[in-house]
Amino acid sequence: MDLHLNESFTLSVAINMGLLDHLxxxxxxxDIAGKEYSIETALLKMEADWKTADLQVMEYKETGSYIVKMDESLLQQLDDHIAMTQSMTFSPFKEPFEEKILKWESQLLLVSEIMDEWFALQRQWMYLEPIFSSPDIQTQLPIESKRFNTVNIVWRKAVGQAHLTPHILTMCSSKKLLEQLKESNKLIDMVQKGLADYLExxxxxxxxxFFLSNDELLQILSQAKNPLAVQPHLHKCFEAISELDFKIDMEIVAINSAEGEKVPFATTMQPIGNVENWLSEVEKKMKESILNQIKLSLAAYKKVTRTDWVQTWPGQVVLCGSSVYWTQQVEDAINQGNLQNYFDNVQVAQLMALTDLVRKPLLALARLTLGALIVIDVHARDVVQQLINEKVVKRKRLYKKQRI
Known part of the structure; x- marks a missing residue:
C-alpha cells in the first residue's frame, strides 16, 4: 500500500483504507518504533549535552603551565551517560542504532579513562613540580629529575593543547593521549618512589x-645551600630549641630556646656539606656546650652568692648545678654527722633567700627558673627532713680477718 502522509490524509481516509482490520x-x-525513537532521542540529547561541555583550563602559579578542572556536574553527567549508553546495548530495539551506540559508548569510556589518568597525573605533577624545579634536588636526584622532565614535557604539551581546545570530546578523543598519560603516570610513580627512598x-x-613531614623535609633539602632554611623546622627536630645563631659568614655560634634563653657553643662550627651531616654536628655541639655550661656554672657556684648565681645561668643548668651541690652537701653532712645543722643553717636559709628574691623585680626567664628551682628545693628540704627523722648516719665499715 502506497501512503503519502500530508494534510489530506485523515483518520477517515485511513479507516476507509482498512486500518481497523490491521490494528x-x-x-x-x-510500539517498536516508539522504543527505537526513545533510543534515538536519548542519543541525540546526550550528544547535544556534550557539544558545549568544556574543560576549565587555568594558569598554575608561576610555572608557565596550566591545570584543568571539570565541574562535578559534568563528572556526574559522564557517569550517568556511560551507564545509560551501556543499558542501551542490552535493549532489543537497538538494531537501527547499534553501531552509533557502540561508537558513543567507546567515546564516553575513552573520555572517562583519559580524565582519570589526567587528574591522577595532575595531582602528582602539582606536588612534584616545585620540588624538581629546585637545582639542589636536581643535583641530588639526577635519575628522578630526568624522569620528571620527561613527564613534564608530556604534561605541558597536553595542557597547552587543552588551553587552545578546551572542548572535552575534542580534547579527549585521542587514544594516543591516553597512552601518553598512562606512561607518564608510571614514570611519575617511579619518581615518587625514588623521592621517598631518598627522604628515607x-x-x-x-x-x-623523622619528626618532620615529607613536605617540611623537602623544604630543607630543596634549599640545601641555604643553612637558614632549617630555622623554621628546628623546633620540631630539637625540643625546646627554637633557632640557631648564625653570623654573616654562616658560622653557628649559639642555640636559643623559644623563651629567648641563649646557650653559646663551646666551639663554633660552619654548616659545611649535606644538611643531615652538619645538623648531626650541631647536635654534638649542643651536648658539648650544655656540658661546658654545667662545668662553668659549678665552678662559679662557689665564687658568688647563690641568689646571683641562679640568675646568671640557663634554667636547666641552674637546676642541674643546684642538684649536684645539694647531693654533695647532704653527703658531707651525713659523713660529718651534722645533718640537722645543715638543714637549719644552710638549706632553710637557701630556700628563704630564694623566696625573698622572687618578691623582687625579675626578668621573665629568671622568674621561670626560680619557680622550678623553689619546687625542687622544697622537695630537697623534705627529703633531708625525712633523713633526719629516720636518723640516717654514716655507716661504719666492718672488716673481717681472713683466714690464711
Whole structure:
C-alpha cells in the first residue's frame, strides 16, 4: 500500500483504507518504533549535552603551565551517560542504532579513562613540580629529575593543547593521549618512589628528620645551600630549641630556646656539606656546650652568692648545678654527722633567700627558673627532713680477718 502522509490524509481516509482490520500489526510496529525513537532521542540529547561541555583550563602559579578542572556536574553527567549508553546495548530495539551506540559508548569510556589518568597525573605533577624545579634536588636526584622532565614535557604539551581546545570530546578523543598519560603516570610513580627512598636515606642519616613531614623535609633539602632554611623546622627536630645563631659568614655560634634563653657553643662550627651531616654536628655541639655550661656554672657556684648565681645561668643548668651541690652537701653532712645543722643553717636559709628574691623585680626567664628551682628545693628540704627523722648516719665499715 502506497501512503503519502500530508494534510489530506485523515483518520477517515485511513479507516476507509482498512486500518481497523490491521490494528494488532500496526500497534506492534508503532510500539517498536516508539522504543527505537526513545533510543534515538536519548542519543541525540546526550550528544547535544556534550557539544558545549568544556574543560576549565587555568594558569598554575608561576610555572608557565596550566591545570584543568571539570565541574562535578559534568563528572556526574559522564557517569550517568556511560551507564545509560551501556543499558542501551542490552535493549532489543537497538538494531537501527547499534553501531552509533557502540561508537558513543567507546567515546564516553575513552573520555572517562583519559580524565582519570589526567587528574591522577595532575595531582602528582602539582606536588612534584616545585620540588624538581629546585637545582639542589636536581643535583641530588639526577635519575628522578630526568624522569620528571620527561613527564613534564608530556604534561605541558597536553595542557597547552587543552588551553587552545578546551572542548572535552575534542580534547579527549585521542587514544594516543591516553597512552601518553598512562606512561607518564608510571614514570611519575617511579619518581615518587625514588623521592621517598631518598627522604628515607636522609632520615636514617639524621634520625631527627623523622619528626618532620615529607613536605617540611623537602623544604630543607630543596634549599640545601641555604643553612637558614632549617630555622623554621628546628623546633620540631630539637625540643625546646627554637633557632640557631648564625653570623654573616654562616658560622653557628649559639642555640636559643623559644623563651629567648641563649646557650653559646663551646666551639663554633660552619654548616659545611649535606644538611643531615652538619645538623648531626650541631647536635654534638649542643651536648658539648650544655656540658661546658654545667662545668662553668659549678665552678662559679662557689665564687658568688647563690641568689646571683641562679640568675646568671640557663634554667636547666641552674637546676642541674643546684642538684649536684645539694647531693654533695647532704653527703658531707651525713659523713660529718651534722645533718640537722645543715638543714637549719644552710638549706632553710637557701630556700628563704630564694623566696625573698622572687618578691623582687625579675626578668621573665629568671622568674621561670626560680619557680622550678623553689619546687625542687622544697622537695630537697623534705627529703633531708625525712633523713633526719629516720636518723640516717654514716655507716661504719666492718672488716673481717681472713683466714690464711
Amino acid at each position: 494488532e500489526i500496526i500497534s506492534n510496529v508503532a 636515606t636522609k632520615r636514617l642519616a639524621f634520625s631527627r628528620f
